[in-house]
Amino acid sequence: MHSVKRERATAKVREERRRREGGKIVEYKALVDKVLSSRNNHDYTPDALSLTTTLLKQNPEYYTVWNYRREILSSIFQTQTADTIQSQIDSELQFLFARLIEFPKCYWIWNHRKWCLQSSPSPSWKFELGLVTKMLDRDARNFHGWHYRRYVVQCTEKATGKSMVRPEFDYTTTKINANFSNFSAWHNRTKLIPRLLKEEPEIDARKLLENEIYLITQAIYTDPDDQSVWLYHRWLVTSDDIVKLSSDERKDLLEKEIKSIQELLEVEPDSKWCLQSLAFYKGLLATLTGERVESSVHGYLDKLQEIDPMRKNRYQDWKKQL
Amino acid sequence: MATTTTSAAESTETCDVLIYGTGLVESVVAAALAWQGTNVLHIDSNPYYGGSWAALNLDELKAWTDRVNDSASNNTPFSDAYLYISRNLDPRKYAIDLSPHILFTRSDLLNLLIKSRVSRYLEFKPLGSFHTFEQDSFEKVPGTKEDIFTSQTLTLLTKRSLMRFMKFVIDWEQNSSIWQEYKDEPISKFLEERFGLDAPQIVELVHSIGLLPTPKAPTELALGAIKRYLTSMQVYGNFPAMYSMYGTGGELAQGFCRSAAVAGAVYRLGTKLIGFDEATSEAELDSGEKIKVTEKIISSEGVIAGDEEITRMVAVVEKDCKEWFAEGESAAVVVFPVDTLDGNRYAVQVLVMGSGSGQCPSGQAIWYLSTQESGEQGRKYLYVALEKLEETILRESTEDFEFDVNEEEISYLPNGLPVISSVRLGESLRNFSPKESLKYLLKLTYSQKVTVSPIEPTADSKVIYTIAPSIDLAFEGIVDQAKGLYELVTGTTDDFFDVDFEDEDDDATATAAAADTDIRDVAQDKDDDVVGHHSDFEEVAGEMTI
Numbered sequence: 001m002h003s004v005k006r007e008r009a010t011a012k013v014r015e016e017r018r019r020r021e022g023g024k025i026v027e028y029k030a031l032v033d034k035v036l037s038s039r040n041n042h043d044y045t046p047d048a049l050s051l052t053t054t055l056l057k058q059n060p061e062y063y064t065v066w067n068y069r070r071e072i073l074s075s076i077f078q079t080q081t082a083d084t085i086q087s088q089i090d091s092e093l094q095f096l097f098a099r100l101i102e103f104p105k106c107y108w109i110w111n112h113r114k115w116c117l118q119s120s121p122s123p124s125w126k127f128e129l130g131l132v133t134k135m136l137d138r139d140a141r142n143f144h145g146w147h148y149r150r151y152v153v154q155c156t157e158k159a160t161g162k163s164m165v166r167p168e169f170d171y172t173t174t175k176i177n178a179n180f181s182n183f184s185a186w187h188n189r190t191k192l193i194p195r196l197l198k199e200e201p202e203i204d205a206r207k208l209l210e211n212e213i214y215l216i217t218q219a220i221y222t223d224p225d226d227q228s229v230w231l232y233h234r235w236l237v238t239s240d241d242i243v244k245l246s247s248d249e250r251k252d253l254l255e256k257e258i259k260s261i262q263e264l265l266e267v268e269p270d271s272k273w274c275l276q277s278l279a280f281y282k283g284l285l286a287t288l289t290g291e292r293v294e295s296s297v298h299g300y301l302d303k304l305q306e307i308d309p310m311r312k313n314r315y316q317d318w319k320k321q322l
Numbered sequence: 323m324a325t326t327t328t329s330a331a332e333s334t335e336t337c338d339v340l341i342y343g344t345g346l347v348e349s350v351v352a353a354a355l356a357w358q359g360t361n362v363l364h365i366d367s368n369p370y371y372g373g374s375w376a377a378l379n380l381d382e383l384k385a386w387t388d389r390v391n392d393s394a395s396n397n398t399p400f401s402d403a404y405l406y407i408s409r410n411l412d413p414r415k416y417a418i419d420l421s422p423h424i425l426f427t428r429s430d431l432l433n434l435l436i437k438s439r440v441s442r443y444l445e446f447k448p449l450g451s452f453h454t455f456e457q458d459s460f461e462k463v464p465g466t467k468e469d470i471f472t473s474q475t476l477t478l479l480t481k482r483s484l485m486r487f488m489k490f491v492i493d494w495e496q497n498s499s500i501w502q503e504y505k506d507e508p509i510s511k512f513l514e515e516r517f518g519l520d521a522p523q524i525v526e527l528v529h530s531i532g533l534l535p536t537p538k539a540p541t542e543l544a545l546g547a548i549k550r551y552l553t554s555m556q557v558y559g560n561f562p563a564m565y566s567m568y569g570t571g572g573e574l575a576q577g578f579c580r581s582a583a584v585a586g587a588v589y590r591l592g593t594k595l596i597g598f599d600e601a602t603s604e605a606e607l608d609s610g611e612k613i614k615v616t617e618k619i620i621s622s623e624g625v626i627a628g629d630e631e632i633t634r635m636v637a638v639v640e641k642d643c644k645e646w647f648a649e650g651e652s653a654a655v656v657v658f659p660v661d662t663l664d665g666n667r668y669a670v671q672v673l674v675m676g677s678g679s680g681q682c683p684s685g686q687a688i689w690y691l692s693t694q695e696s697g698e699q700g701r702k703y704l705y706v707a708l709e710k711l712e713e714t715i716l717r718e719s720t721e722d723f724e725f726d727v728n729e730e731e732i733s734y735l736p737n738g739l740p741v742i743s744s745v746r747l748g749e750s751l752r753n754f755s756p757k758e759s760l761k762y763l764l765k766l767t768y769s770q771k772v773t774v775s776p777i778e779p780t781a782d783s784k785v786i787y788t789i790a791p792s793i794d795l796a797f798e799g800i801v802d803q804a805k806g807l808y809e810l811v812t813g814t815t816d817d818f819f820d821v822d823f824e825d826e827d828d829d830a831t832a833t834a835a836a837a838d839t840d841i842r843d844v845a846q847d848k849d850d851d852v853v854g855h856h857s858d859f860e861e862v863a864g865e866m867t868i
Contacts (some may be wrong), residue, residue: 222467
């Protein structure tokens with residue numbers, strides 16, 4: 001009949017695979033040897049460049065080879081006009097884009113891209129922003145992407161003389177609404193808010209703080225297990241970079257948030273982050289008021305030792321310091 | 323492969339399994355059996371595929387209405403059809419789905435469609451808009467963490483309770499200690515007592531997410547239904563379900579028939595089975611032919627056990643209804659919960675199909691309504707729902723709606739978003755009288771019987787009956803039923819669709835080439851001995867490559 005029943009992977013098939021892979025390993029090692037000896041011989045020819053291309057396609061984590069590639073390119077650029085350098089860089093950027101799609105979290109690829117833009121006679125920051133936006137659409141939690149985005153925004157601002165704080169702030173809002181479990185988006189927000197307040201003095205900083213607390217509280221109640229939202233909450237409550245609160249105002253804020261988290265703790269009695277945050281905020285409150293730390297904090301730390309036994313000693317230490 | 327011995331007066335064919343009716347379940351079985359090597363003859367008394375699952379053009383619909391109303395000869399699950407069609411409609415521009423269904427992205431059926439490659443014959447579209455009719459308006463249902471986070475109407479504690487429930491329900495089977503004692507109790511009781519959920523959330527979960535007919539549905543069943551929706555989100559995108567162009571059930575059935583034909587099954591439409599002689603194992607067709615059936619007959623026509631009846635309504639409207647669709651989509655689900663239409667005991671479910679579904683021309687839409695209430699009562703509630711739909715679409719699509727707001731009526735949320743008193747808004751909306759009225763191009767109501775429990779075949783019975791389409795809006799249990807039938811024929815389900823259509827390994831190109839040759843031989847054989855309406859498959863035999 002013309003149908004074929006599914007075959008189980010036979011020992012023969014597995015052996016066949018091993019043989020093929022063994023061959024590939026031998027090939028790879030030979031390539032590495034070639035590239036490294038080429039470098040030792042200070043070979044900066046286009047042939048050497050294409051050797052590194054082959055190797056980096058297979059293993060972009062080999063940062064020595066990226067260094068070598070930059071040495072080759074720098075040497076080649078010395079004898080070229082700006083136009084030629086630009087087109088060389090452009091093809092380099094294309095090469096990097098393909099690598100990024102395959103390995104979006106490799107430090108060395110992002111790093112090399114940065115180097116290319118720094119060596120470029122006329123870098124297109126607009127294109128770079130578009131690229132990093134696409135990468136973050138694919139994976140909003142890629143911190144390499146966010147870091148690179150900050151770099152691109154900084155360079156754009158320098159080149160145009162215009163601040164990008166407002167659109168970048170709105171961008172973090174979009175990303176957070178799509179998925180608030182995102183350390184990088186919240187972190188970026190902490191960098192942007194102080195600048196935003198400085199650049200748009202008509203914004204009521206207190207109102208903004210109130211809005212941010214409203215926002216983060218929604219997130220905390222939606223998913224109290226997500227660490228990133230608690231970190232942002234802590235920044236909002238303790239930072240001096242949003243509003244310079246007086247001691248009394250800080251106390252009021254702490255008390256309000258403590259109450260809010262306590263309500264959450266009532267429905268989620270085993271929430272690690274609720275307990276930790278309450279212990280921390282109550283401790284902070286005690287420092288501000290000069291009073292003793294509430295006894296409930298001891299209770300929280302005991303409970304934490306129970307539910308998070310891996311960090312038992314840390315909580316014990318904490319208790320001692322109270 | 324059905325063989326023919328030529329004879330002057332009568333030709334006697336032989337097959338292993340004769341399948342009568344090309345509904346979805348039997349078409350899946352046909353393909354499964356054919357790929358496994360069984361000689362299948364698959365016939366249908368209709369001139370189209372899909373049987374009770376089919377989508378009909380307007381001419382076919384008229385003929386269907388007559389047939390269904392002729393109680394003497396009606397052997398379909400349908401009855402009491404009332405049809406109105408406006409003049410000047412091009413009958414071929416419509417595909418009216420007799421048993422509308424949607425396909426969740428996490429489902430056995432979708433897995434089978436992909437595994438069997440029948441999905442390649444179909445064009446699927448996303449369905450992400452699920453609305454609940456609450457307080458005279460359609461509320462979009464929050465189905466993901468992001469929906470809950472960004473909601474401006476849910477309180478903090480409600481958000482927590484909902485999230486806690488959603489986390490539980492994703493894995494509910496492993497946590498029987500939480501629901502075991504509520505197994506057969508109403509799901510509303512479980513949600514209230516175990517998770518502290520409020521009425522509005524319960525209504526949404528039960529009706530629009532679970533697609534259940536009432537909040538009294540038993541907990542075990544309901545949890546499965548709710549999980550189905552939630553785990554189907556984000557599989558392909560921001561939508562949990564899909565539908566096929568031109569009417570899902572019929573297209574899927576036809577797809578499986580096509581697959582079966584490629585595997586060697588023989589097809590004949592417009593052919594009735596008029597008798598079966600147990601002694602000689604010969605089936606008689608209305609053409610006069612006698613077919614010797616060596617194994618089983620699977621029939622979808624005939625016995626419909628049970629008196630449970632549901633009511634359906636189809637309305638084609640001259641509105642594109644895009645206000646109800648999410649961006650890039652062309653369909654929506656609206657549910658009228660229990661007690662929202664003057665005392666309805668069961669929900670009314672509406673599937674709205676825009677022209678993007680291929681079922682009607684652009685500028686129009688098809689509203690498919692159904693409810694578990696039967697007879698006059700059923701029709702009454704469908705008409706009330708229809709009125710509400712009409713009011714809503716006129717209101718939402720009109721440009722003459724004016725709403726005066728003064729400053730005092732607006733309050734602000736902490737994040738700066740203005741909120742208008744919903745009471746005032748509701749009043750204005752209720753007092754709104756649209757200047758235009760809605761044009762109906764087609765209205766159809768009918769009843770459908772549900773198979774409560776299929777007749778259990780005895781070990782040696784030659785004839786097995788399949789069951790009619792279910793009343794669920796989602797396909798449910800199709801694969802299980804098909805496997806059950808398959809097992810009755812072959813004795814096992816181990817090799818159910820266990821087929822390698824293509825070899826991925828480089829080493830296997832030889833096998834592929836051999837298989838290719840086989841197909842072409844089969845195609846040639848087919849031309850000789852196959853008779854009847856199967857023009858679809860002649861082209862398939864030619865274009866099939868491995």
